[in-house]
Amino acid sequence: MSEQLEKLVQQVQEGAKYRFIHKDLIENIARNELTKGRSWKATVKAVRNKLHQVGGAYQPLGIDYEQLHSELKSLPHDMHTPEAKRFFVQTMGLHASTRERLQILDQFFYETLASLAPIDSILDVACGLNPLALAWMPLSESVEISVCDIYTDQMDFLNAYFEHFHINGKAYSCDLTQQFPSEKAQVGFVLKTIPCLEQIDKSIGSKIIQNLLCENLLVSFPSQSLTGKQKGMRQFYSEHFQSLLKGTNWKTTTFSYQNEQAFLIQK
Numbered sequence: 355m356s357e358q359l360e361k362l363v364q365q366v367q368e369g370a371k372y373r374f375i376h377k378d379l380i381e382n383i384a385r386n387e388l389t390k391g392r393s394w395k396a397t398v399k400a401v402r403n404k405l406h407q408v409g410g411a412y413q414p415l416g417i418d419y420e421q422l423h424s425e426l427k428s429l430p431h432d433m434h435t436p437e438a439k440r441f442f443v444q445t446m447g448l449h450a451s452t453r454e455r456l457q458i459l460d461q462f463f464y465e466t467l468a469s470l471a472p473i474d475s476i477l478d479v480a481c482g483l484n485p486l487a488l489a490w491m492p493l494s495e496s497v498e499i500s501v502c503d504i505y506t507d508q509m510d511f512l513n514a515y516f517e518h519f520h521i522n523g524k525a526y527s528c529d530l531t532q533q534f535p536s537e538k539a540q541v542g543f544v545l546k547t548i549p550c551l552e553q554i555d556k557s558i559g560s561k562i563i564q565n566l567l568c569e570n571l572l573v574s575f576p577s578q579s580l581t582g583k584q585k586g587m588r589q590f591y592s593e594h595f596q597s598l599l600k601g602t603n604w605k606t607t608t609f610s611y612q613n614e615q616a617f618l619i620q621k
């Protein structure tokens with residue numbers, strides 16, 4: 355890494371909101387912003403803006419993981435107990451993406467995964483806090499789970515959650531714009547993630563669908579923006595999704611919900 359790039363990454367990481375973001379993503383965005391010939395101050399700001407768009411915007415109030423770790427410790431070890439489920443709902447409410455799914459949580463995974471149930475293995479990429487929805491999924495007893503996202507503190511919390519509830523899971527930080535996970539799984543979740551990643555790499559949608567080593571993929575798109583506007587998003591993303599599948603003959607099934615449009619791909 356050049357000295358200038360190293361300095362830029364370090365300066366971006368000095369902001370509390372960026373400290374726990376996977377370094378490879380910061381470096382990738384910083385490298386690109388450095389080519390634009392802006393002032394140093396404007397370059398630092400541009401890198402932080404991009405990181406906000408792809409990550410921070412979903413958690414506008416920040417997430418106090420220290421508090422969550424201590425609440426987690428006081429819960430029973432069975433994820434289906436009312437106390438545990440209350441904690442999951444409350445915590446998923448801290449991330450905009452899972453918050454939007456709360457009102458359809460009782461149906462979403464049971465309906466979209468019905469034809470594959472019980473699920474033996476899951477790979478959830480750019481997962482946010484979605485792994486906290488496992489108690490609402492049709493899983494086999496020995497299900498194996500791998501999840502990743504850009505926030506290291508979020509992944510530490512999810513590992514503590516897996517351990518507490520004796521779930522055979524692992525969480526790790528990743529940058530999907532540079533590397534795809536290599537785990538095989540019965541089903542991969544790519545939930546509301548493609549539009550977010552396309553802000554960094556316009557061609558990532560078809561690459562992610564082609565390259566994840568999963569027999570089935572549950573891919574979804576938001577049908578309204580973070581501010582609640584609908585703006586024809588359902589139609590726009592349905593057409594976009596079809597364009598990503600061009601040249602394949604995979605079976606796809608569509609599931610429509612008020613906030614989200616999901617597609618099950620059976621490869």
Ligand SMILES: C[S@@+](CC[C@H](N)C(=O)[O-])C[C@H]1O[C@@H](n2cnc3c(N)ncnc32)[C@H](O)[C@@H]1O
Pocket residue numbers: 379408409412451452479480481482483484502503504505528529530531544545546547550551
């Ligand atoms: C719209 S949210 C979806 C979260 C989750 N899949 C869900 O549906 O609840 C987009 C997620 O992508 C993550 N993300 C953004 N850029 C990423 C990257 N380059 N690699 C991995 N994850 C990324 C964000 O941190 C955020 O959690």
